[in-house]
Amino acid sequence: MKTEDDSKTAPQVDDDGKPKRTGNALTATTHIITVVVGAGVLALPWAMAQLGWMGGIAVMVAFSCISIFTYNLIADCYRYPHPVSGSRNYTYMQAVKSYLGGHMHIACGIVQYSKLAGITVGYTITTSTSLVAIKKAGCFHRNGHQAYCKFSNNPFMAAFGVLQIFLSQIPNFHELTWLSTVACITSFGYALIGSGLSLGVLLQGQGRPTSITGVEVGLELSGEDKMWRIFSAMGNIALACSYATVVFDIMDTLKSTPPECKQMKKANVLGITAMTTLFLTSGGLGYSAFGDKTPGNILTGFGFYDPFWLVDIGNVCIVIHMLGAYQIMAQAFFLIVEMGAKMMWPKSDFVHKEYPCRVGKGTFNLNMFRLVWRTTFVMIATTVAMAMPFFNEFLALLGAIGFWPLIVFFPIQMHIAQRQIETLSLRWCALQLLNFVCFLVSLAATVGSIHGIGHNLSKYKPFMYKQ
Template sequence: MVTHNNNEGLYIEQGVHPPHFDKTLDDDGRPKRTGTALTASAHIITAVIGSGVLSLAWAIAQLGWAVGPAVLVAFSLITYMTSTMLADGYRSPDPVTGKRNYTYMEVVRANLGGRKVQLCGLAQYVNLVGVSIGYTITASISMVAVKRSNCFHKNGHHVKCNTSNNPYMIIFGCIQILLSQIPNFHELSWLSIVAAIMSFAYSTIGLALSIAKVVGDGIGRTSLTGVTVGVDVTASDKVWRCFQALGDIAFAYAYSNVLVEIQDQILQKKKLIEDTLKSSPPENKVMKKASLVGVSTTSLFYILCGCVGYAAFGNKAPGNFLTGFGFYEPFWLVDFANVCIAVHLVGAYQVFTQPVFGFVESWARKHWPENKFITREHPIVIPFGSGIYYLNWFRLVWRTAYVIVTAILAMLFPFFNDFLGLLGSLSFWPLTVFFPIELHISQAKVPKFSTKWIALKTLSYSCLVVSLIAAAGSIQGLVGSVKKYKPFQAQN
């Protein structure tokens, strides 16, 4: 006996055949999703373990042993809890059988509506653009580190080996121009798996080098309260640095802005024959499992890298702990770690920019459906039987322009720690905390002024305060960096 999908009438109204007529289509009439919990976990690890891990030793150094590790644990617990809330919003009104919402904005529109939709879109896409710039900066720093370590190894440690980041930002941008022409997010699963492996590699190398430094040189000068006022910093600098450290940690955990897009790629098999074919676990359950794997894995690495890195370098921990091992020695291992960072960020850049690409292209098709420059796909046969690539001129021009603009902005503002802290502070509260909590209150119909409602609201507003003080610290750091910065100058 064939069981028809409950949404069959909706498909007919939209002029789309229900999925049981075509096994290549999913339950919403779109091409079959091929994602799994494994690929979703890989996307999450790729998105979470990024350049943020490099600044955690510095962040712990500002906060000290008493507060630093506790803040890392708190951020990981909050991120996991709110990511499960957001996963339930993918379908609405029912989180298992409801209508799919393909983007973060659609989730907010379906569950909250009103001005919150525009606020969500503004927060999400400003952050995604910022991440593109931040990853371009970080990738270039890693590539420059490889060149400098080879220079020191070849010419001796007395040579300055000044190197400009700009050529490497251009190289990174050219790679992204090519990869950005991949039309769909789900086709990047292989890139995310490679990137996730790279993130494990460089995090492990940084951890191993820190342990070796502790074993060889002993634990650096550390304290319960971090950098010492009057010795390492002034009292005002101590406060601003602590604020900025919160922003750096917040950035390290930021992936909520692409969670919905990742979840949309999870394979969802529907019942076509009653009592014969069983459906796979609902997307929200699979996504919660993937979030648990992704967040717990990254949290373990973060705590180890941050704490062991602080133990190795003490209160003088560098902003990027992979650049703090003397003159990049052992050079071959540090080189490999920095190559891993660059490869990882090649994939992470795409994970974060594909939602931006998709949003702009959908908006353009909706407003100019008759414009062939925007809508027409030109089939190009790939040699050696590799298939057909569909060229779209608007996609080519728009995505290329986006990569170029973000690369230019990265050249103008190449401030690693300050930039990451600002991004983290601006995105953490609205995207990681506020909207997921509001979604949960709405979807679960949590009674107003109940104990649970008060607890959730208290958490939300507490995180708002944290985001505001983190933003203040990062802005103060940026202002100081801009005053001393000379554009396009070689790195010392």
């Protein structure tokens, strides 16, 4: 017979014995928007300029449609073997192991966690770029348009890294909803400011000529360079559409009624639709305003940063968003390393013991392994960012690396295994055709972005870059 105390404590845990999840489709949509409306949106006008109206719109819409389809396949793989009643897969690796077996989950883990680590580097670069833009705007405003206003990104990266060391001590993903909400709001803020400033340029009649095929080949751009830029642009768009690295972490925040897969599918449609609308608006307006001269970061392209106060607000929004988005990405990476450490050293106090610390009116649990490991990771990510702070090319590389395996290959293979789709059947052939085409796109984008990074490294010395 249940007592009154039992009835009070029973609802506090889920079917797996963990604290009861309270997320829903709306909170999942917020997490999705926080991740996808990130650094990548600032590079979309540049990507549109390389691809032109026809290619830019087609690629953005195609990537979004593919994403909705494959993320819905992923949603059905949160539980195994049945999407509603099976046992939970807490990570992407675990889902791949459950459905595909063998060593496929190791390949998945290498790609996923390499990309997560890389994205934190990309966010550090993005933050420093925005902070330097704020400082340059103030410099031009005080000293005039002829002033020398170039500054090193390194001090800003170091300051961002120090702040992330403190934020990284937040124990887990479930406690990031407040940070994700703030980051989501600010992401729309800077995206709308960038679009609004571009619209202002157009309304003043100062828009530059555009083309259905993008930047024209000529004296300033060879055919070969045009090809490399197109490949890199596809990588930028691929990154902007991606949240596969944290998709299982998002699903693991959802309450179990209605089924997680149904809530996540709704969140996928809402999040990607909002994302696509914003991307097309931002990319289209930015390209219309700047034409062939569209900058890699749209908020750094408005002449001498006039109106400087509005550009500053946009860049402040970017910095706030990066603070939250960095943690959403990093927490998934932290989790897998800490799970491995606990399995490897099950009796170690250094790894397992929590030390309650009073912070204001609340209590904060400090773990020594978490403190040392996360601090070390943030320091390494910050150092790598200082060594090669190339905004567009680095973001394109991250997008290209993760697009095919995480958004297309593994979801399709898990779907085939889950539904037991017969080899060489019509559905099987259609899925594998999509798989192959996306592989070619991802390969081209990877090669293009590596070429761009190599080209920049040949011109700039590591740790000496100024903008």
